[in-house]
Amino acid sequence: MKRVVGLAFCGSFCTFRKTIDTIKQLTERYEVVPILSDASYGTDTRFGAAADFRAEIEALCGSPVLHTLAEVEPFGPKKLLDLLIVAPCTGNTLGKLANGIADTPVTFACKAHLRNARPVLLAVSTNDGLSASAENIGRLLNRRHYFFVPFGQDSPQGKPYSLVADFSLLPDAAESALCGQQLQPLLIQR
DSSP states (O other): OOEEEEEEEOSOGGGHHHHHHHHHHHHHHEEEEEEEOHHHHHOOBTTBOHHHHHHHHHHHHTSOOBOSHHHHGGGTTTTOOSEEEEEEEOHHHHHHHHTTOOOSHHHHHHHHHHTTTOOEEEEEEETTTTTTTHHHHHHHHTSTTEEEOOEEESOTTTOTTOEEEOGGGHHHHHHHHHTTOOOSOSBOOO
C-alpha cells in the first residue's frame, strides 16, 4: 500500500510548472492528494489559467483538488496523510506557519497534519527569503516536524534577497522527511 502525501500549492505561480513536473515522480511512490490555496485555486496569471492548472493537477494525481478549510480539516482527526508537502511555499505562508496562523486551506492543512506529529516539507519560493522571510525560515528550521527542500538564491545579482527550492530534489527530500531527516545539504549554490 502506498503512503499518502498531500501536495499543497501556494501562489508562487512562477514555480507551478516545477512543482507539477515532480508530480509524476511522486505518484510513482505515493498516493498524492492535491491541495490549493485560495490564490492558486482561482487566480489566472501570465503563467497560466487557474482552471488549466487545476485540471492538470487533478489528472496527474487522479483525485480532485481540495481547496477549502472544511475539505482539509479531516487531515488531523482522521490522520489521512503520512507527509504534507507545501510546494511552492511562499513568504506569506512561511510567515503564517511560523506564527501559528491557520486561515487558508494550506496553513490549515499543515496545522491539522502537525497535530499528529507528522512531517511537513516546505519548498520555499519567495522574493524576500533573505530579508523579511528569513526570520520565519529560521523559526521553522528550529521546529520539530518541519523539513525543507534544499534551497538557494535563484538570482543573486538580479534579486539578491530571493530564495527558491531546487524542485528536482523534492522527491528525495520527501523520502528524507518521511524518515525524520533533513535532506542535506540544505543550502545549495546555483
